[in-house]
Structure formats: structure tokens, C-alpha cells
Amino acid sequence: MKATGVVVEHNPFHNGHFYHIKESRKKTAADIIIAVMSGNFLQRGEPALVDKWCRTEMALKAGVDIVIELPYVFATAQASDFARGAITLLEAMECDAFCFGSEEGTIEPFTRSYEVLTTQQEAYQNSIKQYMNLGLSYPKALNEAYADITKDLNFSFVDLSKPNNILGYHYIEAAFHMKARIQPVTIQRIVANYHDDVDQNQSIASATGIRKALFEEGSLEALEKFMPQTSLDQLLKWKDSVSVFGSWQQFWPLLRHTIIRSSIQDLASFAEVTEGIEHLIYEAAKESETFEEFMIRVKSKRYTWTRIQRMLTHIYTGFKWETLKEHPKPTYLRVLGMTQNGQKYLSEKKKNLSLPLVSRVAATKDSLLEIDIRASDLYQLGLQSSKINTPVGMDYRKPPIIL
């Protein structure tokens, strides 16, 4: 069986994701699609709208055959670590290819860029430093240095100012670095840009736009045309049983308590908290009744919104990089769910997989897995919904979803 991997968050699953899965299958002639999916906290440093099991069901009902959890430490990390974790898992799952959506749409510019940047590593880094010394921000310096290095060459290179191209580049870098067997493939992203609001005349909207519409309107029906019916059904089921959706707004009382309880030194020790921002975070938490107020106080040119949110995620979950060795690698394949087709693939490949398959968490002792379990529990507590009967320990109780 031929397998193609995708890296997803599905927060929530929408028509764009549906297109991505369908096209990935078609373009690579795959028998099965394996998704590596973030757990309950996402790369933008946010709690997921609905938990990983709900999102797994959405994926399985819309074309994905196996869902593997991307462990917390990768799912909430910056792009290079995120990509390294995801590609390692897809490689370990014996995928033949991985397919990502990009603004670019063809793979050659990515590989060419990788070659140029790798062979001219030193010149590139020096150039970045020079631009930063001139006062440019890191992303801007990166772009300028990249433009300098590629401008005199007679090939087309990938535009690394576009968000999905950047992520795609990191996937390729990860795969090439680890000399992976897995082949990179890309498809063109269509219609919605990353942050675009929902436009009722389009049937593809960004997940950010969908979340915004959901929190503002409160009604799920308005989302009908932007997602498969199976996904909408999952959201409706969640709303019935849990009643609230995950967001920092919802988690704010607990996050605020966590910040104020911490000493300044302690705050500074969490992953990505650097350069004195802990003082600002502490004072802003004291003064802010809502998450919005808090972010207005903390946000500055120096840090992106996403970067700040990732700090908050780590503060909320108590995660410190120092508890792990540098650049940890994935150590297990946690199956969140599969179709019968996925099950067939797994029994076929089981013996060749280079990482242990985890379907029963209780039977496994692993420091990365412990972090995932804690993050799940703290996510459930953040929802603080009186409708949830068994908010914590779900990782121990939930077997993989089988469709």
C-alpha cells in the first residue's frame, strides 16, 4: 500500500483541508493518507477549538486514514522544530511521500532554495546579521539576505515571505537533513489566505476566519458552506456535550492565575520567554481582566503575536525545554485514530516501523508522552465546562478512534 503523509492542525477541518487531502491522494496516487496532527495546543500558541479526538474524527470522516499525534514539544515549537517532528513521524510511518500546500505550488523552487541556502550557509548567515545590524527585524533581514543570495541566479526560487512556503521549506529542510526516504510534494493552496475573514461567497475560508466567525456569531450554521457536513456535525456534537470552545479567552482565568502565582524568575524559565518579557507578562496579567486587554499590554514590535502566544502556552502547561535534552526527537507513534483501511496499512507495516506504536498510553513510559498527557489534561481543565464529566485522564481512557 502506498502512503502519503500530511501535516495538519484541522482547527477546525474545513473545505481547504478537504481539498488538501483529496489532491494529496490524487497527485501521489496514494492508497492511504496519514496525517500527523497537533494535539490540544497549536503552533500559533493557542488551545485548539476542540480537542484532538474531535479533530481526529473530523479528519477520518473526510479522507484521512490514520491520525498520528504530533507531540506537544513539536506541535507548539517554532517552524523548524515543528517540521522536524512532523517529518520524522511521517518517515517512521513508512510514508512514500508527504504533500503540503504552498503558495508556490511546485516543488523544484523549494529544493533549489534548499540547495543554495545550504551551500552558501555562511554567506547567508553573515548577510542576515548585517541586515539586523542595520535595524531590520529577523524575518525582514532573512528576506533581504535571501533576495541577495538568489537574485543573480538563473532559476526560480521559492518566495520565502509567504507563510505556507516558509513552512514547506522547513519540511523539505527537515527531510533533506535527516536524509529521509520520504519524497516531498506540494500542491497549490487555493483561494483563502491564512488570515482572511470568512467571505460568504467563497466556499473555502481560512481556519482563522472560521474560528473568528464562530466566536463572533456564536452560531455554527453560518459555517455550513465552509466545511464538510461531517465536520460541522462534529462541531455541533462538541457544542452539545462540552458547550464551550477552546480559546485563550476561555482559558484566561487559569492562565492569569498561573502567571500571577509564578515568580518572575520562574516565568523567565519557560520555553521561549526571553529578554525580560517576563516582567511585562507578569504586570499585564495583574492589570488585565480579559485576554484581549492582556495582549494589548504585552504586544510590541519586538515579538509576534504567535511568539507571545507560544510563551503563554508553555507557561500555561508548565513546559520548560530544560527538562529535555536539546533537539529531542520523536520517540513514539501515538495513533489517535484510523479507518479500516488505515488499520490494514498498520498491520502490514507494523513490524518495519522505526518507532514504537502507542495505542495504550498507560502501558508506555516516555517523557515526551507525559508532556502530551499533561497538556491534554490542562486543556480539558481550561474549558471549565460543567458539562464535562471526565475532564482529565482522557489520554488513559480513550482508545484510538476506529472508523
Place this chain on the structure above:
Amino acid sequence: MKATGVVVEHNPFHNGHFYHIKESRKKTAADIIIAVMSGNFLQRGEPALVDKWCRTEMALKAGVDIVIELPYVFATAQASDFARGAITLLEAMECDAFCFGSEEGTIEPFTRSYEVLTTQQEAYQNSIKQYMNLGLSYPKALNEAYADITKDLNFSFVDLSKPNNILGYHYIEAAFHMKARIQPVTIQRIVANYHDDVDQNQSIASATGIRKALFEEGSLEALEKFMPQTSLDQLLKWKDSVSVFGSWQQFWPLLRHTIIRSSIQDLASFAEVTEGIEHLIYEAAKESETFEEFMIRVKSKRYTWTRIQRMLTHIYTGFKWETLKEHPKPTYLRVLGMTQNGQKYLSEKKKNLSLPLVSRVAATKDSLLEIDIRASDLYQLGLQSSKINTPVGMDYRKPPIIL
């Protein structure tokens, strides 16, 4: 002006406290009564029913002239540290006497016990160890050793199996150890025992009984005959403005989140958490939806309820003894409120006080005071009442109450 000190929690202020204040004044012919009062967390390891300002008003309206805050580190410590902190503050306030309620009722048995136990320190400690080796718990071993040491002497000694006698003994020990000028005085406690439930035929009930009645009945009117009208008015005002009362039940979502977010190693580092109980605390928090469930899981013969609650208090507030040097001493006199009589006393004595007076927190930098401020903030967050407009930073905004 002659001042007598009392050590109080007033959680809430009731007729027994009223009697204590009145008798202390009478017995010592005091012009003013100075109360050292615990802040928002109490010696039994619980959040106070109402905050320290509300309790200060209760005290001032019922006969107390000055309320000084007992800093968090003493207020939530075991009896000997609690007593040392309180007596140090009363001595620093230039009190002539301190007066405590006891089952004993006269002071000589206390001082005699102190003398015997101090002169026979070594024999006493050895005897305790022997009894513990026989399998007795520490409090029981203490009682047996004490009985052995006093049984052949022709004096009456204080019965150190009674809770108020024990606390009184610690006050006297603290005062004698520090060679304080302040004189110990005791009055007999009347009627209610510490844990007695409210009996509608008595007009004195224990604070524990009153709190129980309050949480069970939900109506404050039933408490009318057990407390001065001024105290009941304060409780009614609190209920109107805050709507909930402080309790671990109320604080459970935040406490639970805090425990689950912590690593086992981290839990073990909080004050009083020893001997592996951190594992039990962690697992019980995961399994328990309510504070009651949690305590049933954690409680064992090994630890008293109070001891466990003190651990929880420190986990909740993030307090670690290691951040302080051993056996810290009070470093300031934080005035929570005073009557005009109290003000007169302060302006008379101001220049002689051995510790700095703090009425504006923002102007003072002190590590013990920072702990108090954090504890206040975390108390307010624990109430989680949408009715509170300014839940944190109250220490900075509230000037001393002047009646």
C-alpha cells in the same frame, strides 16, 4: 496608653471573639486592643471566608483598635512559627500584655510547663523519640512524654492535649525565647469547642461551626445570634458585592489546575510537602472533580487534615520556604485598619516602634510583603466572582481602614 495584644483570625468574627476582646481589655485594664490578624490564608491551611479587609472592619467595629496583618509565612505556618511571628509583632507594637483564650484559663500552669520542658529539654526529646519508636504518632508521643515528665511534680501543669492550650503554650514559648517585655495573660474560653457545630440554643458557636452552617444553609440570617450585628452586616455586604465565600470548594478549579500543571518534583518542593505525598496529591487531583473527593483520596493517618491543607495553601500560592532564609522574622508592621483611638496610640508610639510601619504597600520593598501581596491576589482570583471589578492589586490600592 496601655495596649494589650491579641492574635486572631476572625473567620468570621463571632460572639466568642467579642467576649475575648472585651475580657482581654478588662483583665489587663487596657486602653487599646491591638490584633495581629492573619491575611487571606489561615493557619488551618484554608482561604479565609472573606478577605482581610472585610475581617478588619469586623474587628474594628467590635472592639479592636488596631489591626496588624500577620504575614503569610507566619499565618500559614505550624504553631511555633505562627506564634513567633505574632508575638514578635505585638512586642514590636509596644504592647504591655497579650491575652489569649485557653481551656486552662490561668497563666501559671503555662509558665510552669515552659520551665519544666525547657530545663528538661533533652530528656523530653528522648522520651518523645522512644514513644515514636513504639509506633505512636508525633502528637501522641508528645503527650505521653509530657505526662511522664510532669507526673511526679507537685504542681499543676497545663493540659497540652487541648488545642487552645497548645497554641497558648507556643505564644508563651515564643515570648520567653525572645525575652520579650510583653506579659502573657490568659482567659478561660467559654462554651464552644473548636469544632462544635452550631447549636441554636447557644449564643457562642465556634468559627468552624459557623462556617459550616453558612455553607450548608446558604442563609446568613441563621447566624444572627452567634455574632455581633456589625459582623453580620459585613458578611451581608460581602455577599452582596462578591457573591461567593472563600473556601477550597470554591478555589478547587484553580488549585486542581495548579497541581496537575506541576511536575512531581515541583510539587515536592513546596513548604511542608514531604515524604512522597506529592505523588498522592498529584494522582488524587487528576481523579477528583471536587475538593471533597480529593481530600478523601489524600487523607491518611499520617497527616492531619490541617497539615494537608497547609501543603495545598503553599502549592496554591506557589510559596516555597527555600526562597527565604531559615526562621525569618517579621520585618514590618502592616496596618490593615484602626479606630481613632488606635490612631492616637500610633502617633504616640510611632517613633519607638522597633519595626517600620507600612500603610502604603507600593512604597515598600520587602520579600515577606511581596508574598503577602501575591497571596492576596491569588485569593481574589480564587473567588472567581464576576462581581468583583478589581480582583487583584488590592494591596496597592486599599489604604488602611480608619473607623
